[in-house]
Amino acid sequence: xxxLLLSILSNHAEEKPLGWLDHHLEKIENDFSRNRFYFxxxxxxxxxxxxxxxxxxxxxxxxxxxxxxxxxxDNRTADHVARTILLLALAEKDQDFFLEVLRALLGAADIxxxxxxxxxxxxxxxxxxxxxxxxxxxxxxxxxxxxAIALDNPFPAxxxxxxxxNQMVLKALFMGRxxxxxxxxxxxxxxxxxxxxxxxxxxxxxxxRPVSPELWRPCAGFVDETIATDIARVAATEAPGQKEAAALxxxxxxxxxxxxxxxxxxxxxxxxxxxxxxxWDTLGNSLEKDG
Amino acid sequence: MKFLDSHVHMVSRTTDDYQxxxxxxxxxxxxxxxxxxxxxxxxxxxxxxxxxxxxxxxFRASQFGIRHYCTIGLNxxxxxxxxxxxxxxxxxxxxxxxxxVVGIGxxxxxxxxxxxxxYLRLQAQMALEADLPIQIHTPHRDxxxxxxxxxxxxxxxxVPPSKVVIDHNNEETVKEVLGRGYWAAFTIYPHTKLGxxxxxxxxxxxxxxxxxxxxxxxxxxxxxxxxxxTAALMKEAGVTLDAIxxxxxxxxxxxxxxxxxxxxxxxxETEGIDPTDLFEGNTLLRxxxxxxxxxxxxxxxxx
Numbered sequence: 001x002x003x004l005l006l007s008i009l010s011n012h013a014e015e016k017p018l019g020w021l022d023h024h025l026e027k028i029e030n031d032f033s034r035n036r037f038y039f040x041x042x043x044x045x046x047x048x049x050x051x052x053x054x055x056x057x058x059x060x061x062x063x064x065x066x067x068x069x070x071x072x073x074d075n076r077t078a079d080h081v082a083r084t085i086l087l088l089a090l091a092e093k094d095q096d097f098f099l100e101v102l103r104a105l106l107g108a109a110d111i112x113x114x115x116x117x118x119x120x121x122x123x124x125x126x127x128x129x130x131x132x133x134x135x136x137x138x139x140x141x142x143x144x145x146x147x148a149i150a151l152d153n154p155f156p157a158x159x160x161x162x163x164x165x166n167q168m169v170l171k172a173l174f175m176g177r178x179x180x181x182x183x184x185x186x187x188x189x190x191x192x193x194x195x196x197x198x199x200x201x202x203x204x205x206x207x208x209r210p211v212s213p214e215l216w217r218p219c220a221g222f223v224d225e226t227i228a229t230d231i232a233r234v235a236a237t238e239a240p241g242q243k244e245a246a247a248l249x250x251x252x253x254x255x256x257x258x259x260x261x262x263x264x265x266x267x268x269x270x271x272x273x274x275x276x277x278x279x280w281d282t283l284g285n286s287l288e289k290d291g
Numbered sequence: 292m293k294f295l296d297s298h299v300h301m302v303s304r305t306t307d308d309y310q311x312x313x314x315x316x317x318x319x320x321x322x323x324x325x326x327x328x329x330x331x332x333x334x335x336x337x338x339x340x341x342x343x344x345x346x347x348x349x350f351r352a353s354q355f356g357i358r359h360y361c362t363i364g365l366n367x368x369x370x371x372x373x374x375x376x377x378x379x380x381x382x383x384x385x386x387x388x389x390x391x392v393v394g395i396g397x398x399x400x401x402x403x404x405x406x407x408x409x410y411l412r413l414q415a416q417m418a419l420e421a422d423l424p425i426q427i428h429t430p431h432r433d434x435x436x437x438x439x440x441x442x443x444x445x446x447x448x449x450v451p452p453s454k455v456v457i458d459h460n461n462e463e464t465v466k467e468v469l470g471r472g473y474w475a476a477f478t479i480y481p482h483t484k485l486g487x488x489x490x491x492x493x494x495x496x497x498x499x500x501x502x503x504x505x506x507x508x509x510x511x512x513x514x515x516x517x518x519x520x521t522a523a524l525m526k527e528a529g530v531t532l533d534a535i536x537x538x539x540x541x542x543x544x545x546x547x548x549x550x551x552x553x554x555x556x557x558x559x560e561t562e563g564i565d566p567t568d569l570f571e572g573n574t575l576l577r578x579x580x581x582x583x584x585x586x587x588x589x590x591x592x593x594x
Contacts, residue, residue: 035384043388
């Protein structure tokens, strides 16, 4: 992955910063100094562009996800990618040493550094050692940092236990984040989460606040009597995405019978679902764009 | 007119100060790392302090349309706790090359002890290695000797004077500091440092070249509006607008801009805030307007 990211970056950066990066990669390999590494990781923003997202080709993105499924540098800046490359070089060191330096970097990270550190987690060896760091990161209230772990990142679905996973999904809703960008949102759904989500929806309704249509996505495979009543309410709610969400829950293979009473109200959407024009992802995407 | 207060400890100030600074045209500020009154006993409290300088304080300032930068360093007073000082030295490299860190500071002498000299030297070397400006605190006691000694140490390490701002100057130190090629900053701070009427006399004698004015407002009796107030007082005293802008804006921009982390475009593109957004019915004028009027109703003299 290091070689691939480096070759992609070299098509999008000037010779001078690339020379600077090469120099540091050589030092990391042959003459490592902790202070020099700190200077390089934090100082990358002084050498590479930090303001514009890289304009990457489909084939670049495909080769990245081919090598690390789910991982992406789409919409990232050059200094972000340079920092990721430095971390990958560090990850080739002894595991305990790598973890110690990683913790030091996290303990002193500014927001953009924290985003690099968390979004690179799926690339590092021994992920079991990184779970507690990632969970600590999800406790943040800084949106960019939370997003770096929760969204467009395969790490949580692959490594969080249910309790950590469920807290992250709930927190994503609290923070108004789009659930469709949480990788594994369907495969990691579970009954405990469905109950917690329904309870959260009841709280919101009691307070007269709107409930995100995406909240019902992880509930679709766990419809009990309570949730069936909730979905009937959603199907009758006049707000963007509500009826679509009810239709998507209805269309889940296990629900036709349980939700028979809402069939009529969701009927207009079933064809769209059948031909693939309406999915949880298209719904989440359009809500995010309009939100 | 816009101002750049290159020395102000905002962690000790309230949002009232931020509002008044924004209203008076302070576009950008630099917050040096310093002691916090109560001596620290653990490296962790230093680390959390540095984290707040690059994190929460920057965010807090941005809410008022003010761009916040900082300098990172081990201050001279706490350099005397050598066990702790060594631990702080170990974490400094994590911070000094970060975004928005415009130098190493404020460092220098307090008691002028051997330990203080040791850490001044080590940090000057670090600045040289990272190619960063240095912000120097000169001692309050035996200032003249301490200022001379500071410059001797810096020159011994090989730091070019053009990359160093020597702060807290007075009538007794300014000549040597400018003569040796350093930037000379003056802190307008009531009672213990320099009053702004004295500052005008210094400007009359030395002009504006390589001179900077700042507030060093902190947890003591100090004034977060010292820079705009002094500018207004200077105007009243007949100092040219060009000279006022040089010492209160362009010079600190040039000196700390050598870090590559501070440029006018950083705040030129942001419109700043309309004070009426902050509190209804407020009539304080913003910078860009006549500085005398902007400060009308304030007592301009700080002594």
